[in-house]
Amino acid sequence: MSWNGYWKGSMVDADLGILLTAAATDVLETMFFTSVAGEVPGGAAANDSERAVQLRFWGGRSGTFRLRLSASAATVIAANFLADAVPEPSEEEIDQVIREAANMICGSVLSRLDGESEFNLGSPELVDPLGAWGPRTAEKNLEVEGGVLALSLQLGGNA
Numbered sequence: 524m525s526w527n528g529y530w531k532g533s534m535v536d537a538d539l540g541i542l543l544t545a546a547a548t549d550v551l552e553t554m555f556f557t558s559v560a561g562e563v564p565g566g567a568a569a570n571d572s573e574r575a576v577q578l579r580f581w582g583g584r585s586g587t588f589r590l591r592l593s594a595s596a597a598t599v600i601a602a603n604f605l606a607d608a609v610p611e612p613s614e615e616e617i618d619q620v621i622r623e624a625a626n627m628i629c630g631s632v633l634s635r636l637d638g639e640s641e642f643n644l645g646s647p648e649l650v651d652p653l654g655a656w657g658p659r660t661a662e663k664n665l666e667v668e669g670g671v672l673a674l675s676l677q678l679g680g681n682a
Contacts, residue, residue, distance in 0.1 A: 539636075539661030543674045546631035547665060551672075554627060555620075556603040563664040563671050573597075573652040574618065576625040580633060583640020586660070586678040588629040590621065591652050593670025597621050600667070622647035632676060 544562065551557045575591040592600070601612040601620035612620070625647045633642045660678045664671055 539676060540663050542632060542635050543661055543663045543676060544665065546635055547628050547663070547672065547674055550624070550627045550631050551600070551667065554604065555600045555624060557600050557668050559672075560666040560668075563666050574621055575650045575652040575654075576621055576647045577650045578625050578629050578647045579645040580629060580642050582642035583637045584633070584642070584678055586676065587657075588625065588632065589650075589656055589673075589675040589677075590625040590628065591673040591675075592621065592667075596667050596670035596672060599669035600624060618649055622649070628674070 544559070548559045551559060572594045573591055574594065574597045575589065578588045578590075580586060580588065597617050597620075598612065601617040602610070604620050604623075605612055605616065626644060629644060630642075656675055658677055659675045662673065662675045664673045666672075
């Protein structure tokens with residue numbers, strides 16, 4: 524099923540959840556050589572060893588995309604992305620890679636949501652994983668190598 528043009532103002536949360544999962548799976552597998560083992564029911568409580576990124580977007584739709592992942596999952600994803608160039612990524616390199624992961628996944632979500640519109644993406648920012656995530660239009664928690672990756676999409680509002 525093509526997601527292009529599917530959004531007509533009333534996509535249900537379940538459909539957006541499927542879209543989040545598909546976008547994250549594609550990006551993680553092709554760019555970060557990390558597979559998604561499946562969904563994790565419910566949301567795991569955040570802890571201070573996790574990393575979180577927030578990215579605002581506007582254009583055809585406006586909103587906020589958030590990504591939160593365990594420290595071990597962040598390290599695995601960064602090491603896979605950087606490959607042999609950096610056998611053990613530093614904290615700074617891990618932060619750069621997860622910002623890029625958020626950017627890629629958000630872009631994939633938006634192109635699937637509305638492939639006809641143009642979008643502007645803000646700079647991915649590291650945020651407090653324990654901070655409030657605010658209202659969510661859709662969210663998914665996925666099991667990846669090293670831990671859990673939580674995705675949140677908020678459509679509308681002041682992006």
